[in-house]
Each structure stands twice: as C-alpha cells, then as structure tokens.
Amino acid sequence: MARNIGSHYTVHRVLGRGSAGTVWLGDGPDGPVAIKLLREDLAADRDLAERFAHERHALLGLEHPNIVGVRDLIIADSGDTPDGQEVALVMDLVRGPDLRRHLERERRLAPREAVAITAAVANGLAVAHAAGIVHRDVKPENILLDTPEGGRVALLTDFGVAKLIDEPRHGGKGGVVGTPDYLAPEIVEGLPPRAAVDIYALVTVLYELLAGFTPFGGGHPGAVLRRQVTEKAAELPGIPRELWELIQQCLAKAPASRLRAAELASRLRELLPSLEGLPPLDIGDPEEDAAPEPVEAEEPIAALAAAGGGGGGAGRVAVPLVRGTAPDSERETHTRMRVPDAEELAGGAHGTARTIRTAGERRAGSARNAAAARRRRRLAVTAAALVCAAALGGWLLFSGGDSSDGGLGEPAGGPPRADVQLSQPA
Structure with missing residues (x-):
C-alpha cells in the first residue's frame, strides 16, 4: 500500500530493515528513490531531528561519482510516531549488490579488483573529508557496486547517520558505537573521530577483500x-611488497601516520598495473585463539541502507544493504559498549592477532597459546622439583634420628653426617 512521505514522495514497499530504521522503495519528482525512515523512537527525539536539520546542507551538497547521493531530508508531522513526527532521508537508488554480498559470493577478490574498489571509495572519502564530513562506518555493507554500461562503480553510502545518532544522549559518555572489526584504535580509546578513522576502516576493508x-x-x-589497540596485522603472503607497506601504513595505530584519502587513492591507482593478472590469494582461514560466544550487542545502531528493488525504470536500483533484522551470530555489526580502561587495553600479547597460513597447511596453535604453554610447562617442572626436594629433605631430616644405622647407612657411632644442601632448578 502506497504511503506519502512529506509532500513530494510516496513509498510503495519495504526494501530492507535495519536497527536505525526501514528503507523503502519510493517515487519522487525526479523518479524512483530509496527512502530511509528512522525508527519511531529516534524520529520522536526532537534533538536528533534538529541535528539532522543542521546537517542538511552538508549532506545534500555531498556529490561525487563514488558517493550515493542524498537528495532530500524530510522532517514532517505524522500520526504514526508518538510525537507525531517522522524523519526520512531520500537517496539515490543504485543498481547492483553491496560489497558484502559480492565478497560472500567470491570469498576473496583478485588484488587488482580489490585495489580498484578501494581506490574508488577513497576518492569519495577525499571529497567528504574536504567538506568536513567523516563517515565513521566504512565497511563492505556500506559500499554499493553499481553496474552501468561498460563496468562496475563502487559507491559509498551511509554518510551522516553514524555521526548524527552517535551523540552523548544516545551513545553515553565514554561509549563505543560502531562495527568492531573496522573501528580505529583512537575510537576505542575514547578520542574524537577524525578523517583518519575512515582511512583505517577502508584499508581494513581492503585487507578483508584480499x-x-x-x-x-x-x-x-x-x-x-x-586487538585493534594492541596488536599488529599479520602480513598477507602473495601480494607485492609496495601494497603491503601501504596497508601497514594505513593500519598504523597513530592516526597521523596514515595517508589522507586523496593520497591513498593516488597510491592505489599507481599500483594497479603491477597487479594485473594476479589471482586471488591462496591462503587458509586465519589461526586465532579460542573465543567465547558472541554476546548480543546493546542498543545497536544501523547503517543507512540505500537499498533497491528490481531492474528497469529510469532510476538506478539497488539490493538491500540490511537484509533482515535478525542479528548475525558470526559477526557483530553495530556494537555499543564502554571504552576499555588503560589497564585492559595494555593487557595481553602484543604480537599479531592472527597467524596466516597457506591453503592446506596444517593448523597450529597461535603464538600466544604456544608461549603460554611453554610458561605453564616450566612452572610445572619447577613445582615438581620443589615438591621432590621438600620430600627428600623431610626424609633426610627424619631418617637422621634413626640410631640403628646412623642415618644414611653410617654405622652407629660413626662420624657426624654432613648437612645435605638441595639445589633447585633455576
């Protein structure tokens, strides 16, 4: 059933649902669009609506071939929300899947394709950063793959929602909101997010594509x-050294050490000729420590899902970025939790988080587990030696008073027995 949104738009059917709202296929003055309606409780928050209105000019002015455009921002009265208000973002429709779905189908991408996608998204980020906008939630789900005539174009979506919703009133003082796999270390440590957090997240996506x-x-x-704060990424075998050094630089813990978006795009484009013809990496699953079952995220925040429907029509069409409301048991997507304190962040090993192995290589224990096992063995040997020494010392002490044989087999009345000094293993 059709439903009016504001005075210019009509929505027809739901394309996707996320924890921040619902994406609808709609029509507007210029043709088909995707319309993101915020959840009722978020729309009823007058402060949040004011923040959206304040960012309206910046969001509408963010135009680039590698960015999903925001066409309009609607804050209108409605009887469907507790306070009679609804907040909606009107966006372009994009033809093609999101990068997560493409990666699930392909498993790994050839280095040239992975680098080309990353360079395109970096181009879009450069424009956003120049306008003073930090994305804050770069991940495969927020990268759409348009398929116009003659090729594929990567577009970044979800500008604005992460920043506007993640405010003190919603996130709480000292909270961490985002997707853990892609969160830069400075966010985990409670520092304000700058443009460098998007570079860290984007190169994490590149690592994942490879x-x-x-x-x-x-x-x-x-x-x-x-791990984001304390550990070092394991090197990927089979990629050119220049590409690995670039990945290392952009995954640096210090934000100032990372490249800017425009520099990253340029460097990646320079590497494209050297990657021509290289196949996807032939490596096995990562080796990692056993971990407890994931816990349900508290108060999840969703990505802005620029989603689409079937083919045809004048507008561009997309598939949903958020394909359902059920949480993924294998991947925490949006987590809100407290910032770990300094002692927690300093604890644990400082080696690589995972050990990369080639395909078919025998699975081995992680470096951290191996080191811990060696320490446990040394402690066990030392403890056993101490117990044996104590037992022998007690036996010597008590047997020394036996007058029948003078202790250690000495005849009664013989020379006094010398003290026995027991050495302990170092």
Missing part, C-alpha cells in the same frame, strides 16, 4: 576492540 577476513576480527567484540 584475505577473506579482517585483520583483528573474531570472538567477543571486546576482544576485537583490544
């Missing part, structure tokens, strides 16, 4: 956040 997994993901979200 390897099939993120450098610090796996297990409880808290463990992922700690």
Whole structure:
C-alpha cells in the first residue's frame, strides 16, 4: 500500500530493515528513490531531528561519482510516531549488490579488483573529508557496486547517520558505537573521530577483500576492540611488497601516520598495473585463539541502507544493504559498549592477532597459546622439583634420628653426617 512521505514522495514497499530504521522503495519528482525512515523512537527525539536539520546542507551538497547521493531530508508531522513526527532521508537508488554480498559470493577478490574498489571509495572519502564530513562506518555493507554500461562503480553510502545518532544522549559518555572489526584504535580509546578513522576502516576493508577476513576480527567484540589497540596485522603472503607497506601504513595505530584519502587513492591507482593478472590469494582461514560466544550487542545502531528493488525504470536500483533484522551470530555489526580502561587495553600479547597460513597447511596453535604453554610447562617442572626436594629433605631430616644405622647407612657411632644442601632448578 502506497504511503506519502512529506509532500513530494510516496513509498510503495519495504526494501530492507535495519536497527536505525526501514528503507523503502519510493517515487519522487525526479523518479524512483530509496527512502530511509528512522525508527519511531529516534524520529520522536526532537534533538536528533534538529541535528539532522543542521546537517542538511552538508549532506545534500555531498556529490561525487563514488558517493550515493542524498537528495532530500524530510522532517514532517505524522500520526504514526508518538510525537507525531517522522524523519526520512531520500537517496539515490543504485543498481547492483553491496560489497558484502559480492565478497560472500567470491570469498576473496583478485588484488587488482580489490585495489580498484578501494581506490574508488577513497576518492569519495577525499571529497567528504574536504567538506568536513567523516563517515565513521566504512565497511563492505556500506559500499554499493553499481553496474552501468561498460563496468562496475563502487559507491559509498551511509554518510551522516553514524555521526548524527552517535551523540552523548544516545551513545553515553565514554561509549563505543560502531562495527568492531573496522573501528580505529583512537575510537576505542575514547578520542574524537577524525578523517583518519575512515582511512583505517577502508584499508581494513581492503585487507578483508584480499584475505577473506579482517585483520583483528573474531570472538567477543571486546576482544576485537583490544586487538585493534594492541596488536599488529599479520602480513598477507602473495601480494607485492609496495601494497603491503601501504596497508601497514594505513593500519598504523597513530592516526597521523596514515595517508589522507586523496593520497591513498593516488597510491592505489599507481599500483594497479603491477597487479594485473594476479589471482586471488591462496591462503587458509586465519589461526586465532579460542573465543567465547558472541554476546548480543546493546542498543545497536544501523547503517543507512540505500537499498533497491528490481531492474528497469529510469532510476538506478539497488539490493538491500540490511537484509533482515535478525542479528548475525558470526559477526557483530553495530556494537555499543564502554571504552576499555588503560589497564585492559595494555593487557595481553602484543604480537599479531592472527597467524596466516597457506591453503592446506596444517593448523597450529597461535603464538600466544604456544608461549603460554611453554610458561605453564616450566612452572610445572619447577613445582615438581620443589615438591621432590621438600620430600627428600623431610626424609633426610627424619631418617637422621634413626640410631640403628646412623642415618644414611653410617654405622652407629660413626662420624657426624654432613648437612645435605638441595639445589633447585633455576
């Protein structure tokens, strides 16, 4: 059933649902559009609506071939929300899947394709950063793959929502809101997000496109956040040294060490000729420590899902970025949790989070587990030696008073027995 949104738009059917709202296929003055309606409780928040209105000019002015455009921002009265208000973002429709779906189908991308997609998104980020806008939620779900005549174009969506919703009233003082696999270390440590957080997240996406997994993901979200701060990404075999050094630089813990978006795009484009013809990496799944079952995220915040429907029509069409409301048991997507304190962040190993192995290579324990096992063995040997020494000392002490044989087999009345000094292993 058709429903009017504001005075210029009509929505027809739901394309996708996320924890921040619902994406509808709609029509407007210029043709088909995707319309994101915020959740009722968010729309009823007058402060949040004012923040959206304040950012209206910046969001509408963000135009680039690698950015999904926001056409309009609607704040209108409605009887469907508790306070009679609805907030909606009107966006372009995009033909093609999101990068997450493409990666799930392909498992790993050839280096040239992965680098080309990353360079395109970096171009879009450069324009946004120049306008003073930080995305804050760069990940495969927020990268759409348009398929116009003659090729494929990567477009970044979800500008604005992460920043506007993640305010003190919603996130709480000292909170961490985002996708743990892609969160820059400075966000985990409670520092304000600058443009460098998008570079860190984007190159994490590049690492994932090449390897099939993120450098610090796996297990409880808290463990992922700690790895982001304390550990080093494991090197990927089979890629040119220049590409790996670029990945390392942009995954640096210090934000100032990372490249700017325009520099990253330029450097990646320079590498494209050297990647021609290279196949996807032939590596196995990462080796990682056993981790507890993921816990349900508290008060999740959703991405802005620029979604679409079937083909045809004058507008561009997309598939949903958010394909359902059920949480993914294998991946925490949007987590809100407290910032770990300094002692928690400093704890644990400082080596690589995962050990990369080639395909078919025998699975081995992680470096951290191996080191811990060696320490446990040394402690066990030392403890056993101490117990034996104590037992022998007690036996010598008590047997020394036996007058029948003078202790250690000495005849009664013989020379006094010398003290026995027991040495302990170092």
